[in-house]
Amino acid sequence: MKAKEMMDKEFVFVSKDDSIVDVSIKMEESRRFTAPVLDSSMKLVGWITSFNITEGLREGKKTISEVMSPVEDIMSISEDEPARNVVISASKNKLISIPIINEDNQVIGVSRSVDIVDSMSSLYDVKVSKIYKAMEKELRGVSWEELMEASAKISTRTTGVKISPEQYEKNIEKATFGEAIWATGGLEKFFAGLISVGEIVIARKVGRARR
Amino acid sequence: MKAKEMMDKEFVFVSKDDSIVDVSIKMEESRRFTAPVLDSSMKLVGWITSFNITEGLREGKKTISEVMSPVEDIMSISEDEPARNVVISASKNKLISIPIINEDNQVIGVSRSVDIVDSMSSLYDVKVSKIYKAMEKELRGVSWEELMEASAKISTRTTGVKISPEQYEKNIEKATFGEAIWATGGLEKFFAGLISVGEIVIARKVGRARR
Numbered sequence: 001m002k003a004k005e006m007m008d009k010e011f012v013f014v015s016k017d018d019s020i021v022d023v024s025i026k027m028e029e030s031r032r033f034t035a036p037v038l039d040s041s042m043k044l045v046g047w048i049t050s051f052n053i054t055e056g057l058r059e060g061k062k063t064i065s066e067v068m069s070p071v072e073d074i075m076s077i078s079e080d081e082p083a084r085n086v087v088i089s090a091s092k093n094k095l096i097s098i099p100i101i102n103e104d105n106q107v108i109g110v111s112r113s114v115d116i117v118d119s120m121s122s123l124y125d126v127k128v129s130k131i132y133k134a135m136e137k138e139l140r141g142v143s144w145e146e147l148m149e150a151s152a153k154i155s156t157r158t159t160g161v162k163i164s165p166e167q168y169e170k171n172i173e174k175a176t177f178g179e180a181i182w183a184t185g186g187l188e189k190f191f192a193g194l195i196s197v198g199e200i201v202i203a204r205k206v207g208r209a210r211r
Numbered sequence: 212m213k214a215k216e217m218m219d220k221e222f223v224f225v226s227k228d229d230s231i232v233d234v235s236i237k238m239e240e241s242r243r244f245t246a247p248v249l250d251s252s253m254k255l256v257g258w259i260t261s262f263n264i265t266e267g268l269r270e271g272k273k274t275i276s277e278v279m280s281p282v283e284d285i286m287s288i289s290e291d292e293p294a295r296n297v298v299i300s301a302s303k304n305k306l307i308s309i310p311i312i313n314e315d316n317q318v319i320g321v322s323r324s325v326d327i328v329d330s331m332s333s334l335y336d337v338k339v340s341k342i343y344k345a346m347e348k349e350l351r352g353v354s355w356e357e358l359m360e361a362s363a364k365i366s367t368r369t370t371g372v373k374i375s376p377e378q379y380e381k382n383i384e385k386a387t388f389g390e391a392i393w394a395t396g397g398l399e400k401f402f403a404g405l406i407s408v409g410e411i412v413i414a415r416k417v418g419r420a421r422r
Contacts, residue, residue: 024265033244033261050244050261054235057268084389091332094325113324114305120331121302126398134399139406178295187337188345194402195350198409206417
C-alpha cells in the first residue's frame with residue numbers, strides 16, 4: 001500500500017492571502033482542523049491548524065500569511081512512499097495530518113489520522129473465514145475439511161473449550177482478524193496456532209498414508 | 212486490550228462557565244483540537260472542538276455553554292470495553308477523539324486518533340523475530356533451528372529468491388510484522404506461509420523418525 005492510497009483527496013487548502021475569518025468558516029464547514037497553504041501551482045508554502053486560526057482571531061490578525069507555519073517546518077510524504085511511513089511519521093510526531101506530494105512537489109492529498117485509523121482498522125476487520133479461504137487456495141493438497149478439523153482441535157487445546165469443526169467453521173464466518181487476535185491472546189499465540197494447524201494437517205496425512 | 216489502555220490520561224477538560232478566550236488559549240497551549248466539558252464531579256456535560264471556538268470568537272460569544280455540543284450528542288466508551296470498539300467508533304464516525312468513562316459516568320480519559328494510530332502501529336512494529344521467539348516457546352518440541360530451516364524454505368518457495376536459514380534469521384531480526392505482511396503480499400499469504408512452516412517442520416520430524 002502506498003501513501004497515496006491512504007489520503008483524503010477532497011482535502012481543503014487555502015492561500016496565504018485568504019482572510020483568517022473566511023478560512024475559519026471554511027474549516028468549520030469542511031470539519032478540517034488543519035489545511036495546507038498552497039500557491040497557485042498547488043505547491044506547499046505553509047500550513048495552518050485551528051490553533052493558528054484561534055490565535056489570529058483573538059489577536060485581530062487579517063490574513064493567513066500572518067499566522068501560518070512556514071514551509072520549512074512541515075513534514076510531507078511522497079505519494080509513492082509506503083503507507084507505513086505515513087503511519088510512522090504520524091505516530092512519532094503526533095500529527096493529525098500530513099500532506100502527500102507528487103514528484104513535482106505539488107500537494108495531491110492530505111493523509112489524516114482518521115484515514116490511517118480507517119485503513120488500519122480495515123486490516124483488523126478482515127474476516128477470518130476470508131483468510132482461511134485464501135489459505136486453502138495457497139496450500140495445495142489441504143482440503144477445507146482438514147483445515148477446519150485441525151483448527152477446531154487447536155482451538156480446543158488453547159482455549160480449553162471443546163469445539164467441533166462445524167462450530168469452528170460457523171465462528172470464523174463472523175469473526176474478524178482483530179477479534180481472533182484478542183480471543184487467542186495476541187499475535188504470537190495466533191501465529192503459533194496457525195503453525196500448529198499446519199503440523200496437525202500434515203501429521204494426519206502421514207497417519208492416513210501409513211494406515 | 213481495553214479502552215482505558217488506549218487513551219490520553221493527561222486530557223484537557225473545561226467547564227461550561229469558562230470563557231471562550233481562555234479556553235482557546237488552553238487548547239492552543241496543550242495542542243488539543245477537542246475537549247470534554249465536565250461538571251465539578253468530572254461528569255460529561257458537553258463537548259467542544261476548535262470549530263465551536265472559532266465560531267464563538269468570530270461571533271463574540273462569551274462562555275463555553277454558548278458554543279458547546281450538548282451531552283446527548285456525544286459518543287462515549289466505557290473504560291472496560293475492548294479497545295477495538297474505540298477504533299470502530301472513531302473510524303465509522305470520523306471522530307478524532309472519544310471520551311472514556313468509568314462506571315460512575317466520570318470521564319477518566321480521552322482516546323484520540325493519534326493514540327489509536329500509536330497503538331495500532333505498535334502492532335505493526337512488533338519484530339518478526341519476537342513473534343518467532345514466542346512461537347518457539349508455544350510450540351513444544353520444535354527447535355529454533357527447525358523453525359528457521361522451514362521458514363527459509365517457505366520464503367525461497369514464495370519469493371523465488373533462495374535464502375539460507377542463517378540469512379532468514381538475520382532478516383527477521385530487523386523486519387517488523389508490517390514489513391513482513393507487505394513483503395509476502397498480504398495477510399493471507401503470510402498466514403498460509405506460517406501453516407506451511409508447520410507442515411514442513413512436522414514432515415521433517417516424520418522423515419527423521421523413519422530414517
